[in-house]
Amino acid sequence: MAIPSNKEELISAIELNYKKLKAEIDLITEELSDLKTLEGHLKGTLMSPKNLISYLIGWGELVLTWNSKKDNNENVDFPETGFKWNELGKLAQKFYQDYENEDFNKLKLKLDSTVENILLLIDSKSNDELYRISWYEKYTLGRMIQLNTSSPYTNARLRLRKWMKEQQFI
Template sequence: MAVPVNKEELQKAIDTNYKKLKNELATIPVELSSVRDLEGHAKDTTMSINNLVSYLIGWGELVLKWNQKKENKEPVDFPETGYKWNELGKLAQKFYKDYEGIDFNMLCRKLDETVAKILNLIEQKSNTELYEVSWYEKWTLGRMIQFNTSSPYTNARGRIRKWKKEHNIT
């Protein structure tokens, strides 16, 4: 799928990629969701499917937090307070820890809620707000949302498909 360049394409990309990801998640045996044998987000680390879902929730929640702070005219620490862009592996570990006590089904529901909030955010914005003005450095809000939603959903789906093949899950 091409990189979205307007509000409608962004909504479609998130909706399409998330539905495909949900279909993959729906076939994962709950008892395997916490097994840490999936390649991690940081070099030489492993993670579980639960960690992967936590990562997607974490980034989605960050997008919502950034937007809220901007709307309140508060400063935003990109990507997150205490983390720099070259420390995304550490940030991934934080997301895993943030949601570690939550079971797979609840994580999936939380991800559903986060995606719904992001789609609602997009719905409230005009195409101009999303794609015609810089929002963070050279990036538009629409692009920042896409970087942290539809693209990672596609990446996660690929990781899950590979993992399922290794576990003989159809």
């Protein structure tokens, strides 16, 4: 799928990629959700499907926080307070820890809710606000949302499919 260039394409990309990802997530049992055999986001580490969902929630929540702060004319630490763009593996580890005590089914519902809130955010913005105004450095808000939602959903789906085959799950 091409990179979205307008509001409708962004919504479509998120909905389509999340629908495909959700179908894969729904195949994972609670017992397998903690199995740390997926390649982690930090070089040389392993993660579980539960960690992968935590990662997606973490980025989705960051997108919502960034937007809320920007809308309130507050300072935004990109990507997150205490982290630099070259430390995204460490940020992923933080996301894993943020949700490590959550039940797998609750995490799935939290991810659903995060995606819904992102779609509501997009719906609340005009196409110009999403794609015609620089929002962070050279990036528009629409591009920042896409980079942290629909693209990672595709990547996560491919990771899970590979993992399920390795586990002889599918």
